[in-house]
Amino acid sequence: MTVATPPREARNQRSYWGNVFSALRSTAAGMRITFRYLWSKPVTIQYPDEKLPTDDRYRGIHYLEQDLCICCDACAKACPIDCIEMDATRHGKELEWHQFELDYQKCMFCELCVYPCPKDCIHMGKEYAFVTEDRGELLLDLLTWKGLTEQQKIRIAEAEARKAAKAAARKKKEAEAAEPPAAGEPPAGGEDKEDA
Amino acid sequence: MNLFPIALPALTEAAAEPPSGDVGNPATDFLQGLLPEAVPWWMLTLLGAGLAFAAVMLFVTVIAMFSVWLERKVAGHIQVRLGPMRVGGWHGWAQSIADGVKLLLKEDLAPEGSDKVLFKLAPMLVLATALATFVALPFAPGLVIADVDLGVFFILAVSSVTTIGVIMAGWGSNNKWSVYGAMREAAQVASYEIPLGLSLLPPILYFGSFSLVDASAQQAGIGAWAETSGQWFGMAWYILDPTRWLVSIPSFLIFFIALLAETKRAPFDLPESESELVAGFHTEYSGMRFSFFFLEEYAAMFVMGIVGVCFWFGGYSFPGITALEPGPLLTFLSILSFTVKGLLMVFVMMWVRWTLPRIRIDQVMSLGYKYLTPLALALVFVASLIEYFAFVIAG
Numbered sequence: 332m333t334v335a336t337p338p339r340e341a342r343n344q345r346s347y348w349g350n351v352f353s354a355l356r357s358t359a360a361g362m363r364i365t366f367r368y369l370w371s372k373p374v375t376i377q378y379p380d381e382k383l384p385t386d387d388r389y390r391g392i393h394y395l396e397q398d399l400c401i402c403c404d405a406c407a408k409a410c411p412i413d414c415i416e417m418d419a420t421r422h423g424k425e426l427e428w429h430q431f432e433l434d435y436q437k438c439m440f441c442e443l444c445v446y447p448c449p450k451d452c453i454h455m456g457k458e459y460a461f462v463t464e465d466r467g468e469l470l471l472d473l474l475t476w477k478g479l480t481e482q483q484k485i486r487i488a489e490a491e492a493r494k495a496a497k498a499a500a501r502k503k504k505e506a507e508a509a510e511p512p513a514a515g516e517p518p519a520g521g522e523d524k525e526d527a
Numbered sequence: 528m529n530l531f532p533i534a535l536p537a538l539t540e541a542a543a544e545p546p547s548g549d550v551g552n553p554a555t556d557f558l559q560g561l562l563p564e565a566v567p568w569w570m571l572t573l574l575g576a577g578l579a580f581a582a583v584m585l586f587v588t589v590i591a592m593f594s595v596w597l598e599r600k601v602a603g604h605i606q607v608r609l610g611p612m613r614v615g616g617w618h619g620w621a622q623s624i625a626d627g628v629k630l631l632l633k634e635d636l637a638p639e640g641s642d643k644v645l646f647k648l649a650p651m652l653v654l655a656t657a658l659a660t661f662v663a664l665p666f667a668p669g670l671v672i673a674d675v676d677l678g679v680f681f682i683l684a685v686s687s688v689t690t691i692g693v694i695m696a697g698w699g700s701n702n703k704w705s706v707y708g709a710m711r712e713a714a715q716v717a718s719y720e721i722p723l724g725l726s727l728l729p730p731i732l733y734f735g736s737f738s739l740v741d742a743s744a745q746q747a748g749i750g751a752w753a754e755t756s757g758q759w760f761g762m763a764w765y766i767l768d769p770t771r772w773l774v775s776i777p778s779f780l781i782f783f784i785a786l787l788a789e790t791k792r793a794p795f796d797l798p799e800s801e802s803e804l805v806a807g808f809h810t811e812y813s814g815m816r817f818s819f820f821f822l823e824e825y826a827a828m829f830v831m832g833i834v835g836v837c838f839w840f841g842g843y844s845f846p847g848i849t850a851l852e853p854g855p856l857l858t859f860l861s862i863l864s865f866t867v868k869g870l871l872m873v874f875v876m877m878w879v880r881w882t883l884p885r886i887r888i889d890q891v892m893s894l895g896y897k898y899l900t901p902l903a904l905a906l907v908f909v910a911s912l913i914e915y916f917a918f919v920i921a922g
Contacts, residue, residue, distance in 0.1 A: 365882040373609045
């Protein structure tokens with residue numbers, strides 16, 4: 332109590348009743364704020380039951396559109412840490428797949444494997460929770476879609492449905508282009524785009 | 528028949544003649560109907576005491592468990608979280624039960640070098656005092672375990688014995704943090720007993736009785752006070768009497784602040800301030816002994832809240848309920864109203880806890896001695912004047 336108070340603080344010191352009323356006022360203000368927050372919607376979610384939506388550009392576990400893939404090894408060559416292994420035997424137009432394995436012990440989700448693909452058949456998925464008790468399970472066989480979640484399988488099915496719709500549309504366009512020869516220019520341009 | 532015949536001289540006319548008419552213990556009355564005539568009176572008394580104890584124990588446990596769950600939900604939602612959501616299905620309602628079972632299965636440890644007797648006795652003493660305070664609470668018209676004439680006085684006296692238990696726990700633990708916590712508890716509770724008791728005097732003067740039973744009956748307009756039942760839709764609550772607002776509102780505020788300090792709740796939770804003293808006096812406790820302290824805290828909150836409810840907010844009375852004929856429905860609705868009001872008070876205590884930061888020990892002392900005590904004294908003076916002039920005017 333004998334500590335000398337600086338003059339500025341001394342000026343700011345409240346009177347007895349000023350203290351009482353400022354305490355009441357500030358407590359009431361604080362209680363009003365917490366009461367408002369009490370009824371606000373919680374920002375947290377029940378994680379394993381519901382998940383926050385991932386961004387469209389999110390780089391999760393890959394998924395492979397297997398029947399499009401031509402086993403060109405471009406993605407494996409692009410991979411800076413060599414975590415993609417693929418192997419297939421060609422029987423005419425058919426490929427007999429042996430292996431398309433991604434090593435998630437190494438993968439850093441850089442997305443560099445996606446760009447060089449000539450068939451646009453390898454993609455970054457949205458699945459991020461990939462926890463196992465065994466390191467061996469981190470070697471994911473994308474061919475059989477082993478270890479993929481239900482959600483991811485649904486996404487792959489959706490992607491395949493889209494692909495089928497696209498192919499159907501292309502076939503229809505081609506048929507239309509074949510019938511009236513006068514309107515040959517625009518569909519040809521469209522086909523070029525498809526190839527690129 | 529009174530289970531706890533504390534024969535204290537009646538202070539006023541009102542206290543001498545309880546308006547509820549039947550002062551018999553409901554537990555013994557209930558048993559008397561069931562058992563044959565030949566049962567001796569002492570056995571009836573013992574059985575009644577056992578029944579009353581079982582009822583109180585059940586009530587306290589349920590209330591404390593519900594309060595713990597409520598506290599966690601309130602804390603969660605104030606911090607824009609969800610709180611417990613998993614156990615039991617609906618919003619984690621069984622969380623407290625799961626925690627209780629877990630604590631029951633934990634090892635009962637006592638630290639090396641601790642005073643084993645004090646260490647083991649402390650939680651029992653603390654819980655026993657918390658349970659004992661429930662004895663004087665009027666749950667419904669005519670439903671009180673012991674109609675103590677000095678009801679509030681009894682509750683304050685018994686609940687302050689908790690401090691002894693806390694000091695025993697702190698000292699017996701052989702831990703410096705525990706001793707710090709216990710000493711803070713002693714200093715804090717001893718300081719806040721004064722404003723707590725003083726702030727209760729205005730309503731005591733208003734009702735002319737120390738008894739919670741009388742205060743509740745008076746506010747509900749039951750028995751001798753039936754003529755007041757017309758006011759305020761059957762409520763003659765102290766806080767609703769505009770001629771007393773000058774004292775009733777500030778005295779309630781002082782009572783509420785002092786009760787927060789009495790029950791060691793934030794912002795006065797210095798005895799167990801976890802950021803400085805680990806967990807204060809119950810640092811060394813594990814398992815069921817720890818949960819006894821926990822149970823005591825929530826039981827004490829409820830009891831103190833009920834004291835406030837009985838003196839300011841009409842006890843078990845509620846518009847429409849007290850107009851009913853005496854019977855099981857009235858009793859049930861009264862108990863419901865009583866419990867809901869008590870839990871509302873507990874909710875406000877939680878709301879305060881999750882709003883205000885803990886204050887320093889010197890601030891605790893200065894608030895208690897420099898602000899609450901003189902203000903409460905002044906209020907007692909003003910209340911005495913008001914009651915005197917009200918008496919003179921009424922003739």
